Amino acid sequence: MDKLRCMEAFVAVVETGNFSAAADKLDVSSVMVGKHIRQLEELLGARLLQRSTRRQSLTEAGAAFYESARTVLEQVRVAEHSIETMQATPRGLLRVSAPVTLGACAIAPLISGYLRQHAEVKVELMLSNTRVDLIEEGFDMAIRIGALADSELVARPLRPYRMIICAAPAYLERAGVPRTSADLPNHQCLAHLVWNGRTAWQLEDKPEYAWPAETRFASNDGQALRAAAVNGAGLILQPEVLLADDLAAGRLVPLLQSHVPAARPVNLVYLRDRRPRRKLMSLVEYLLERMG
Template sequence: MDKLRSMEVMVAVVEAGSFAAAADQLEISGVMVGKHIRQLEEHLGARLLARSTRRQSLTEVGSAFYEDCRRVLEQVRWAESAVERSRAAPQGLLRISAPVTLGNQVIAPLVAQFLQQHTQVRVDLQLTDGVADLTGEGVDAAIRIGRVVDESLVARPLRPYCMVIAAAPAYLRTHGKPRRPADLAQHVCLSHSVWQRRVEWTLDDGGEGVQWPANARLVCNHGDGLRHAALAGLGLVMQPEVLLAEDLAEGRLLPLLQDCLPPPRPVHLVYASDRRPLPKLARFVEHVVQALGAPPMPPAAAARPLRRHLRVGTGRGSLRPKV
């Protein structure tokens, strides 16, 4: 019996939610997953998982054993990484998590540059608007928008995340331009579905806060879908600068209400502080900070919108990577 492998299988079953999902994750058969769990239960003389026809759940003993397995496997990974820490050249697999829009527009190009410079490194880049659990999901580093409240993480500040309101010239010729946020109620607005659940962007209307209209004609869960709708002249869009910058620079979209934009939000590159970064992680952090690094925003700057022209490339305040 390979105890460590069986413990790894146990952890995978709990975190993946099923034998089948764990089998896919570990690239073994479902039968083999069941065999590992049975061997553990026979060896320990205790039931770890309460199984039914539809699902399985942890027993009280299984819950305690799962937590111990996680700690043991983390210690094993730490011991194995000692060899890699002694090497000067970055190598091995680097797992990175980033928000979808920022990751697609900015982080993915930076990852490509990084891989061209470090040929022995492999990267698993996960684009998700969820907050990755660095320890639980085995993520080496993550890009996060907003304040970082987890004191166990090292947080390197990057350039702030700025929003832009824009519309196609064809839409504006037909409907005119909004002069203040209150005018949005008379316009066709396009909205991101996430805003209705956990994110609100507030516009400044002469000192009063105005929310983006909730009765949007089009709601989409992906910014690029909203961008295409705006380019087609469907309505007004509020999206990150990094997504719309090239369309604005080329005149395909025109900026609106620039003095009323929501305050920029801080962006950080975060990674665990309880271990010395491996060369692959240390070099990646240097790479990202060199391209996007910025000092933390002072409170006064964070409280007001940016009044500036949008730029593509490496201009000040841009979150576009250096190429």
């Protein structure tokens, strides 16, 4: 039994005056309207309508129930309207998870532009290289690098994540320009402390030449490595998004472009929803337009 549907039928009969007019209003048959009224009366254990051949009149119990039922239905309509309005106009909080470097260098600037277009939306951008559980941790969306295994998520591809090898002009003038990956052991190669034998980037042309493990300068932060490279400390292997501005300005020079590791896929993921929220889809569409 659908209580709300039965209440809706009862209120329609009261307001239209008979079962036939109520049926037209609700776009159902008169028989179905009568069934809903009977179910409601059985549930309440009281007769709500006095029936005659032409018109229905309210009993005392029916009159009392009508006022309450009308109030409940109005509250339901208000609740539905609030959701419809929310879906039509982006508003509310969006929680987004992204990897540290990609999130700081690419996602954060784009979200800034998105917020200028959508004044009623707030965004929390959490940067972490650990994959979050969207449901358990309450995220609306995540940006993920690498192969996906979450079949319950909607995945939208973004621009691939590319690595680049480069160095400052001053360093190359002093140490020479490497021509092949075999030249790397003769250069100062800046290392990330998170890398190890399992996670270090393997070069594309000759996997036996991994990025040199021995280094005079290492850091656990890509921005620190970038700053050191710009100041001539050595060769750097880092994401293109981190180095793009320095490359464009000539502060760093790309090297060994056919040797860099293969680009990895990047996906924007979110939970499946039969009627996705407008605020979520507005950000999805914004990011896809600029990074897809």
